[in-house]
Amino acid sequence: MGFSSSLLQASFVAASLFASFVSADLISDLTGQHSFSVVVPGGAGYANASQAFNLRYTFHPTAITFPSTPSDVSTILSLASKYNHQAVARSGGHSYIANGLGGKDGVLIVDLRNFNAITVDSKTNVASIGTGNRLGNVALGLNAKGRALPHGTCPYVGIGGHSGHGGYGFTSRKWGLTLDTIVALDVVLANGTIVTASQSNYPDLFWALRGSSSSFGIVTTVHANTFAAPSSATVFEYNWDLSASQAAAATAAFQSFVVSSSLPQEFGAELVLGAGSKKGRVSFGLTGGWYAPANQLAAVLAPYLKAVGVKPQSQTVTPGTYIESVGILGGLTGNRLNTSVAPDGHDTFYAKSLMTPEAQPMSAKSLQAFYDYLGSTGFSADSSWFVEIELYGGFNSAINNVPFDSTSFGKRNAMFTIQFYTSAPNNVPPFPQDGFSLLDGMVNSIVDNNPSNWDYGAYLNYIDDRLQNWQNLYYGSHYPKLEALKKQYDPEDVFKFPLSVEEK
Numbered sequence: 001m002g003f004s005s006s007l008l009q010a011s012f013v014a015a016s017l018f019a020s021f022v023s024a025d026l027i028s029d030l031t032g033q034h035s036f037s038v039v040v041p042g043g044a045g046y047a048n049a050s051q052a053f054n055l056r057y058t059f060h061p062t063a064i065t066f067p068s069t070p071s072d073v074s075t076i077l078s079l080a081s082k083y084n085h086q087a088v089a090r091s092g093g094h095s096y097i098a099n100g101l102g103g104k105d106g107v108l109i110v111d112l113r114n115f116n117a118i119t120v121d122s123k124t125n126v127a128s129i130g131t132g133n134r135l136g137n138v139a140l141g142l143n144a145k146g147r148a149l150p151h152g153t154c155p156y157v158g159i160g161g162h163s164g165h166g167g168y169g170f171t172s173r174k175w176g177l178t179l180d181t182i183v184a185l186d187v188v189l190a191n192g193t194i195v196t197a198s199q200s201n202y203p204d205l206f207w208a209l210r211g212s213s214s215s216f217g218i219v220t221t222v223h224a225n226t227f228a229a230p231s232s233a234t235v236f237e238y239n240w241d242l243s244a245s246q247a248a249a250a251t252a253a254f255q256s257f258v259v260s261s262s263l264p265q266e267f268g269a270e271l272v273l274g275a276g277s278k279k280g281r282v283s284f285g286l287t288g289g290w291y292a293p294a295n296q297l298a299a300v301l302a303p304y305l306k307a308v309g310v311k312p313q314s315q316t317v318t319p320g321t322y323i324e325s326v327g328i329l330g331g332l333t334g335n336r337l338n339t340s341v342a343p344d345g346h347d348t349f350y351a352k353s354l355m356t357p358e359a360q361p362m363s364a365k366s367l368q369a370f371y372d373y374l375g376s377t378g379f380s381a382d383s384s385w386f387v388e389i390e391l392y393g394g395f396n397s398a399i400n401n402v403p404f405d406s407t408s409f410g411k412r413n414a415m416f417t418i419q420f421y422t423s424a425p426n427n428v429p430p431f432p433q434d435g436f437s438l439l440d441g442m443v444n445s446i447v448d449n450n451p452s453n454w455d456y457g458a459y460l461n462y463i464d465d466r467l468q469n470w471q472n473l474y475y476g477s478h479y480p481k482l483e484a485l486k487k488q489y490d491p492e493d494v495f496k497f498p499l500s501v502e503e504k
């Protein structure tokens, strides 16, 4: 213990000395600007401002800047470029691998928290959302105008990173991913140029930013089409404790259920898996949102509940308003969606993802292997874990109705995005090394037991720096075009971080 903490301290001192040595001129140019604040190594608030959401990572940025206008961001990027220094944007700071801190030591951070405006054009219903906003505040701000966007459930996730790489929630089968709603983006390019990218202005940049924004610029405002907030929304949750074979059958049944032409777009759901009550069993849940009249849900769910064939141990069905559903799904209630009121939490975790092809559902053999693994290795694991099988596809899903080439998002043919997630005991460091092999084993049990030409992928918002073949799994056949655009829009590779788009 003593050894590792003094080692940590030594590397901290070394990193900050190194950073301050090579960046003294950059820092003095930044602090000389006065139109925005800058937090520097050794200065007040530096430790707090450079803390990652995922405490598995500790990085020491060159400085953290807090611009308030696109012109401030332009000044910061021009200075980074002048000193040949790397820079990254941070919106909500929820990157799984701390890429909002550059994913390594010695990067200049552009923190967007001051870009916190939310307005809705009363004629077009296009919302203009500053990228410093968190999802909870976006939901509240839009709901006040009777509007809504598709987005994830965690209120503290930032709209900047989320909308730049996907953005999935239970309304996505009806409304698409967050990035599908974007009509224009105010962005500052690596060379400091401020542009508004849209279908008619910088269309290739607009394409790249919707799927891979972090590699191409710093987005200050997202302009997005909104939807009328549904007049009612129902959150449902069913839980079973199943044997591995029962869980495999219940998952196969879900794969058949979701492609049925009677499944409405208003149905959004995921299967949530965890350690079971004893060896050989798993905790199996069905959670989701229903965005149509509450009294119609039972008939929609009935065929699936019948197919599972086992009585749930518990069930909760909560009808209410749309904004109440956002609060329940966020694990919060009512005004707690306002993230300015209570501070964000932290975790110490590792996560992986797998996007499964709708045309090639997971084989019965792979499901059996997967649940056998969860019931054995998973059951006896020291770290806590969960798996979420999120429904992206199914009959008439808005996510997959978007033409593949209309945005740079890497996959439009997935049935599920599966998230595998494990946390250190008590959510604090150190992260146990066997957490990595635990999740590798989960993914391998599925991939290794499906055909060798299985067309799977991975989801960039669940970014994993241990992933092999990430270019193909995250970006698919869009990668070569992204590499070419990277050379055009960021020739000096200012936005370089783990798994950023490379230059061709």
Ligand SMILES: Cc1cc2nc3c(=O)[nH]c(=O)nc-3n(C[C@H](O)[C@H](O)[C@H](O)COP(=O)(O)OP(=O)(O)OC[C@H]3O[C@@H](n4cnc5c(N)ncnc54)[C@H](O)[C@@H]3O)c2cc1C
Residues within 6 Å of the ligand: 053, 088, 089, 090, 091, 092, 093, 094, 095, 096, 098, 099, 100, 101, 112, 131, 151, 152, 153, 154, 156, 157, 158, 159, 160, 161, 162, 164, 165, 166, 167, 168, 169, 213, 214, 215, 217, 218, 219, 220, 461, 462
């Ligand atoms: C608790 C939790 C719950 C989650 N739930 C969901 C969910 O339900 N659905 C889902 O789809 N995802 C979910 N995610 C994943 C989430 O979408 C990503 O982690 C997202 O990228 C975080 O965005 P951020 O702005 O908070 O993070 P940051 O760390 O600030 O940014 C993430 C990446 O985007 C870049 N970036 C940030 N802002 C900008 C900008 N303005 N311009 C250009 N690049 C930018 C950063 O440089 C970094 O590379 C969840 C994550 C967590 C931690």
Ligand SMILES: *[C@@H]1O[C@H](CO)[C@@H](O)[C@H](O)[C@H]1NC(C)=O
Residues within 6 Å of the ligand: 045, 048, 049, 343
């Ligand atoms: C620490 O940072 C968080 C967000 O990054 C901020 O809300 C909080 O005010 C900061 N705390 C202090 C003591 O500066």
Ligand SMILES: *[C@@H]1O[C@H](CO)[C@@H](O)[C@H](O)[C@H]1NC(C)=O
Residues within 6 Å of the ligand: 137, 140, 141, 338, 339, 340, 341
């Ligand atoms: C959130 O809370 C802050 C601080 O109390 C307040 O200023 C702000 O108006 C609230 N925002 C919303 C959308 O309710």
Ligand SMILES: *[C@@H]1O[C@H](CO)[C@@H](O)[C@H](O)[C@H]1NC(C)=O
Residues within 6 Å of the ligand: 189, 191, 192, 193, 488, 489
């Ligand atoms: C900055 O980069 C953009 C995109 O490549 C380019 O159009 C613009 O001319 C560049 N501006 C300067 C000043 O070099």
